[in-house]
Amino acid sequence: xxxxxxxxxLAGRAGVGDEVTVEGWIRTRRDSKAGLSFLQIxxxxxxxxxxxxxxxxxxxxxxxxxxxxxxxxxxxxxxxxESLGKGQRFEVHADxxxxxxxxxxxxxxxxxxxxxxxxxxxxxAHLRPRTNTFGAVARVRDCLSMAVHRYFHEHGFxxxxxxxxxxxxxxxxxxxxxxxxxxxxxxxxDEHGKVDFSADFFGRATSLTVSGQLNVEAYCMxxxxxxxxxxxFRAENSNTTRxxxxxxMIEPEIAFADLSDDxxxxxxxxxxxxxxxxxxxxxxxxxxxxxxxxxxxHRLETFIAASFERMDYxxxxxxxxxxxxxxxxxxxxxxxxxxLQSEHERYxxxxxxxRPVVVMNYxxxxxxxxxxxxxxGRTVAAMDVLAPGIGEIIGGSQREERLDVLDARLDExxxxxxxxxxxxxxxxxxxxxHAGFGLGFERTIIYATGMANIRDVIPFPRTPGNAxx
RNA sequence: UCCCUGAUAGCUCAAUUGGUAGAGCGAGCGGCUGUUAACCGCUAGGUUCUAGGUUCGAGUCCUAGUCGGGGAGCCA
Numbered sequence: 001x002x003x004x005x006x007x008x009x010l011a012g013r014a015g016v017g018d019e020v021t022v023e024g025w026i027r028t029r030r031d032s033k034a035g036l037s038f039l040q041i042x043x044x045x046x047x048x049x050x051x052x053x054x055x056x057x058x059x060x061x062x063x064x065x066x067x068x069x070x071x072x073x074x075x076x077x078x079x080x081x082e083s084l085g086k087g088q089r090f091e092v093h094a095d096x097x098x099x100x101x102x103x104x105x106x107x108x109x110x111x112x113x114x115x116x117x118x119x120x121x122x123x124x125a126h127l128r129p130r131t132n133t134f135g136a137v138a139r140v141r142d143c144l145s146m147a148v149h150r151y152f153h154e155h156g157f158x159x160x161x162x163x164x165x166x167x168x169x170x171x172x173x174x175x176x177x178x179x180x181x182x183x184x185x186x187x188x189x190d191e192h193g194k195v196d197f198s199a200d201f202f203g204r205a206t207s208l209t210v211s212g213q214l215n216v217e218a219y220c221m222x223x224x225x226x227x228x229x230x231x232x233f234r235a236e237n238s239n240t241t242r243x244x245x246x247x248x249m250i251e252p253e254i255a256f257a258d259l260s261d262d263x264x265x266x267x268x269x270x271x272x273x274x275x276x277x278x279x280x281x282x283x284x285x286x287x288x289x290x291x292x293x294x295x296x297x298h299r300l301e302t303f304i305a306a307s308f309e310r311m312d313y314x315x316x317x318x319x320x321x322x323x324x325x326x327x328x329x330x331x332x333x334x335x336x337x338x339x340l341q342s343e344h345e346r347y348x349x350x351x352x353x354x355r356p357v358v359v360m361n362y363x364x365x366x367x368x369x370x371x372x373x374x375x376x377g378r379t380v381a382a383m384d385v386l387a388p389g390i391g392e393i394i395g396g397s398q399r400e401e402r403l404d405v406l407d408a409r410l411d412e413x414x415x416x417x418x419x420x421x422x423x424x425x426x427x428x429x430x431x432x433x434h435a436g437f438g439l440g441f442e443r444t445i446i447y448a449t450g451m452a453n454i455r456d457v458i459p460f461p462r463t464p465g466n467a468x469x
Numbered sequence: 470u471c472c473c474u475g476a477u478a479g480c481u482c483a484a485u486u487g488g489u490a491g492a493g494c495g496a497g498c499g500g501c502u503g504u505u506a507a508c509c510g511c512u513a514g515g516u517u518c519u520a521g522g523u524u525c526g527a528g529u530c531c532u533a534g535u536c537g538g539g540g541a542g543c544c545a
Contacts, residue, residue: 030504038504051505069496085503107496107514108479113506114494116480119537175543211545237470238543249545331541342541395545440545453538465536 005045009090014080021077022050022092023100025130028113029068037065038085039097041074044135047283051083051091052076064099070113071130073101118456125460125469133292136284137457140277141445147276148229148250148441151269157225157252162212164231167204175235176207177245208233213251213436214370214423217399220253220434221426227252229441237464241453242390244442246462253436259372259381259398262435263358266385266394267308269439270356274300277448285449293450299389300448306355311348313362313379319352320344339366340384342391349386357386369409370423371397372433383437390447396437403427 003021004013014020024043031037035056042049054065054076068074078094085091103109110124111131121128128134149159165179181201182188188199197205212228219226232249254265278285278300289297311319320334332341340348340359349357361379364371371380385394400406406427410417417424445457455461460469 028505028507030502030507032502032504033500034502034504036503040505053503083503085505087505105479105496109496110479112479112495114480115506117538120480123537232545234544236543239470240541240543241539243544247545392545438545443545 006041006043006048006050007045009050009080009092010046010048016080016082016090018080019077019095020080020092021075022052023075024049024073026068026070026072026074028070029065031066037061037068039065039068039074039076041076042130042135044129044138047132047136047139047287048088051085051088052078052094052097053091054094054097058094058097060097060099065097067102068099069103069106070109071111071127072099072103074099118453122455122461129459132287133451134456136281136287137445137449137451138459139284140281140288140449141457143277143280144273144441144444144448145229147273147280150276151272152225152227152252155225157227158219158223160212160216160219160223160226160228162209162215162228162230164209165202165206166209166215167202167206175237176210177233177235179206179208210234211249211251211438213253213438216251216253216436217423217434218426220255220436221430221432224255225252239464241455242443242446244454244458244461244463247454247458248441250439250441251436253434255432255434257398257435258433259360259383259435262396262398262437263308263310263360263383263385266358266383266396266437266439267356270385270394270444271304273444274448275304278304288449288451296448296450299450303356303387308356308358308385309353310358310360311353313359316340316344316348316359320347323347323352337363337365345384345386345391349391350388354388356388359384359386364409367397369413369415370399370406372400373405373409381435385437387447390443393443393447394437394439396435398433398435401427401431401433403431 003023006022006024009020009022022041022043024041027040027042027049029037029039037054039052039054040049041052054061058065075098076092076094077096078092080090081093083089083091111121111127116131121131121134129138152159182195182199188196190196200206209232211232212230216226216228227250229250230248231246233246235245236243252265254261278297285297314336317334317336324330324334328347330343332343334344348359360383361374362382364373364378364380367380367382371382373380381398383396384392387393400409403424406424407417410420442454442457445451446454449457451457455463
């Protein structure tokens with residue numbers, strides 16, 4: 001007897017005539033009064049289920065098999081045969097179907113064998129991975145995760161585990177979740193009546209990380225090519241299809257590099273990821289193309305084939321102003337110095353260029369303190385990668401490596417040099433030009449699959465007012 | 470946080486000017502068929518989100534709240 005996953009069986013790891021065991025969950029059961037039942041069984045190993053044929057001669061046919069409903073767990077053993085029916089190449093002619101777990105009250109089971117809305121499935125996030133869509137999302141997510149690490153590994157990067165609990169806010173990247181062991185009802189207070197965090201676990205106020213960038217820069221200044229890939233937390237009260245309070249972010253950092261090198265890296269990296277999905281998950285991508293977003297495969301192929309358009313912020317503004325002059329209507333006015341709104345980004349990448357666009361060199365006023373000041377004195381070496389259909393997918397910059405310029409920026413923004421003393425040390429002891437970016441992992445999955453809501457591409461989404469499961 | 474919108478059977482939705490709740494899917498039972506979104510028949514399944522209010526009468530109208538969805542802002 002061989003125990004194989006359905007993926008292995010369908011891929012031909014077992015020969016016709018071999019005895020195999022299939023372990024999984026029922027997708028559907030169809031009965032034939034000719035005296036047999038067809039069980040579609042999936043085990044998550046691949047998109048396709050396998051068909052198990054159970055004849056009425058089986059000992060438990062009347063008592064159990066005829067009562068199997070969607071998502072009952074079974075172990076079926078039998079001979080692998082070429083299917084007599086259409087729709088599948090192989091099937092298992094069962095000698096034994098062992099029922100491991102029935103479904104209680106099948107008439108009230110929330111993931112019955114019918115179409116369900118994603119809204120409903122979100123309320124049963126612990127059961128939704130059993131559906132076609134969420135199984136496919138989980139496999140694509142895994143594929144992309146592995147591709148991230150493989151790309152960096154192949155390109156000489158080191159994966160740095162930056163801390164989850166931090167003390168420094170990467171320049172207001174977002175509101176932070178406090179980490180504390182103090183008694184919320186009765187915290188220690190100082191002489192001014194303020195909560196005394198010196199009595200807290202770490203002896204100071206701490207929060208969940210909003211970005212691993214500052215930490216990974218330290219390792220970049222020793223190992224040249226590094227990245228982080230881990231969970232990130234933002235306590236923003238944002239309720240959109242593109243935001244989560246807990247999400248995963250990929251942040252590479254490269255030394256001896258400028259903004260152009262950074263954009264090169266972003267382009268090469270994204271193309272690698274999408275190529276991996278197309279090559280490794282054709283089954284799931286075919287499903288997404290058929291049921292979720294018919295353009296998704298074509299979009300990835302186009303993305304891989306096209307070179308990114310690079311555009312200075314100043315030129316982007318000019319292009320937007322020209323569009324306004326030609327009658328394009330925007331809700332937000334366009335002028336040099338504004339931060340680009342979603343509608344502006346969409347126009348640039350979808351209407352004007354029709355390909356991914358890298359907008360570079362933004363006004364320093366709208367960007368973070370650590371971004372390198374350009375020679376013009378009014379822009380910084382920042383870039384956003386905009387993709388058709390999703391908007392901003394990457395934000396990055398060349399970092400300010402000059403201590404005097406960095407200090408001036410800290411002062412301008414009103415940040416304390418003491419708070420950033422270790423970060424400033426990196427500029428004091430062997431500083432070099434370097435750059436990096438942040439890629440929202442879930443947004444990458446949205447782009448690849450065509451899924452509409454970010455809450456449906458992470459197993460257990462955390463959003464304002466919702467941390468169930 | 471702001472704007473819009475919604476909440477009725479396990480799920481997706483109906484229900485006329487306010488008149489006493491219905492279908493499809495799913496589930497159960499039966500029929501039929503190497504079936505595959507199977508098909509046909511029958512059956513069960515409801516404190517209409519919560520709390521107030523108007524009314525002879527509220528799923529429907531009013532007030533407040535809770536939760537969901539979409540959009541915006543913020544960003545990844």
